[in-house]
Amino acid sequence: MMRAWLGKAWAGHAVLGVFFALLLALFSALSPWFWSFENMVSMGANMAFIGIMAAVGTPLIVAGGLDLSVAAVAGLSGVIVTLMHEGGMGAWAGVAAALVFGMSAGAGNGLLATGLRLNPLIVTLGTMSIITGISLVLTDGLTRPLSADNFNWVGNSRPLGIPFPLILMLALFFILWLVEAFTPFGRHIYAAGGNPDAARLLGVRVKRVQIILYALSGLSGALAGVVLAAMLGAAAPDAAGRHLLTIITAIILGGTSLFGGRGGVWGTLLAVLILGALNNGLTLLNVSSFWQDVIRGIVLLCAVALDQVRTRAAEA
């Protein structure tokens, strides 16, 4: 009974929603500062950078792909913006260059993974290492300040009191939801991941679908890198890389199957909120960031276990 219920997608969302509510209640009870508009909004802004990448990573994994290089792309994108600004070309030219770079890196991942039929885990692990290395070479491993008046608002402005990065992230989730739920391309994403052989014989261009999503994933990495650099007012070559696991954790916790074919962005959004609340609440309670790593790991394992139970329930 419980298992059959867990097999339904909306039930997975309900579990996440209840968990999120419990988390909010728990932290509100433990910390007087947690439950305030100001804290909620800054919590969202801090997660926006991860949410942007997790949002696009979700349809990619649904379609049977995987991008481990996305956070490294974010790191190098911040570096590109900063260096071009320093070089006098202006931050916005840097943004354009970063977005072009991100999209090309993603498309490159896609071509390697689909064209040569290499395992995406290995391809993107390789490109992740290359891109991280380039970031370190370009900056000598040092953090570079980035202060451009007409640029930093990307990270710091608050239209209607809501931080711009949060608005960007929510807009991205909304657009991706429209694509995945209502367009032929969205249907092709699920078909390509659910059974690539069958999808191909029904006229779905499986490789093309995947390459487009890899390119978009790279683009989301660049966008996240730009947002992070604007928020921090600096580009740190290693600022993004360590968030990779949080991104993957969010996607899986949100109910997207690593085997492809199942999942969606709403679950990922809920998971991003949960991870953000966890991070914010534990920090307010003065739990060290080392312990936070431990807790995030436990949450990830629980999410994977839950995914297995759900898969079996759905198959039974």
Place this chain on the structure above:
Amino acid sequence: MDALLSATGVWKRFGGVAALRGADFSAPSGEIVGLLGANGAGKSTLVKIISGALAADAGDIRINGRHARWSSPRDAIAAGVRMLPQEISVFPDLSVTENIFAGRFPRRRMPLIDRRAAERQCRAALDELGLDVPPGAPMRRLRASEQRLVEIARAVAGEARVLILDEPTASLTTAESERLFAILAGLRERGAGIVYISHYLDEVFEICRRVQVLRDGENAGAFETAAASQDQVLAAMVGAKRVGALYPPRARKPKLESEPGQAVLEVRGLSAGGEVVDADFSVRAGEIVGVFGLLGSGIAAFGRAVFGALGPRAREFKMPGCAASPRTPQEGLKAGIGLVAAERKREGILPDLSLRENVTLPFLRKYTAGLAVSTRRERESTRRAMAALGIRAPSTEQAAKNLSGGNQQKMCIARWLSGDIQLLVLEEPTRGVDVGARGEIYAKLRALTDGGMAALLVSSDAEEVAGLADRAIALVRGRVAARFEAPVEAAELLRAAAGLADKGAA
């Protein structure tokens, strides 16, 4: 005296379908017994039960008169029963010796294996079969025929007394087959009981003294090969005509008579990487053309080569509105061809998507207004398809994986009906489908072709082709061996496919 191997009254059901209904089989020591039957007759199920890979629902299996009650192939091997499946199954990266002793290496002192003793015994086993391969060579360097013989050596070295061979010559040349037969004869002289499954009647008559025939999971006769003719055996395999009930009557086709040569598709020189060689055929509007062949004859590649899933494969390809062999499934679709793939689970259904999403996928554009897919129109179309094919599901939103095999297959056909399909290619359209759904699928197929569609029925089920096709071709080793006009006889198809004679008119 008891037979070496005897099975009596064996029953086995898969879901609602009975694969075996009280089948009997026996093999005495020192004899090669042929086991024959059309596709789906239950041969594979029976030998899987005898070799411990499946458990029978009822029935008695005895080895040397003793009850055999085993729960895995390991138990059967310990009792001296070995099955060599159709596909060669070896460890390609291990040596010949390691393959022969896999799982039971001779030991020196408990945890250590005795390599030298193993090599010695391996050489002895190979010599016994007259097989000249180095024991240390990795398996993947051997030819298919040599790998097959090493498999036999493995069985012999494991002291197998009952050896079951399922289509052992499918991947062998004639000379290699002759060598295999000589080796089998040697094993027979030394008292082994050998069960030999093959579609090639010539082969079976050459090496077996006795054959037993299964049909629909029941015994359909046993014959001494010295006394019986191949036609008698074929008749037993095909059985009495039960065709009327299952297969719809053929169309009168007055339209066709008045417009002869209304070809929907004309193909010359269809080839697919050695599997299909230079086949010519045509399909006219309103008719079902059967492509019949045994396993390994090339029919697995035939339908998808026409559809474009294997790249451009035809030298000449003529369809109204399409002059070139399609290079991809998209091009096949655009030309107006639909494909119902043989392996439903692997290539047919999208398990996590709903019935609706499965049905509308190939023609999703038709349901799209602006950027968005209209779920309402999808539902309407899916409901129509459900009614047309008799798909039984609680709603259009049911996940495809939760449908029964028959309903899944109907779904795989239904998805082509909403588009402008001129030719529907069906690969093994009723494999693993219960008899009720089969009849419904046949009736719908006939109704569709009566409406002017053309169909290419690629099947290894002779009765199905005979019951449904207006014309048929038989493939043998990738080549068109014979052509038939309705009424097509199942026995004639089997004869042609077994390479017996070039019967049938052009």
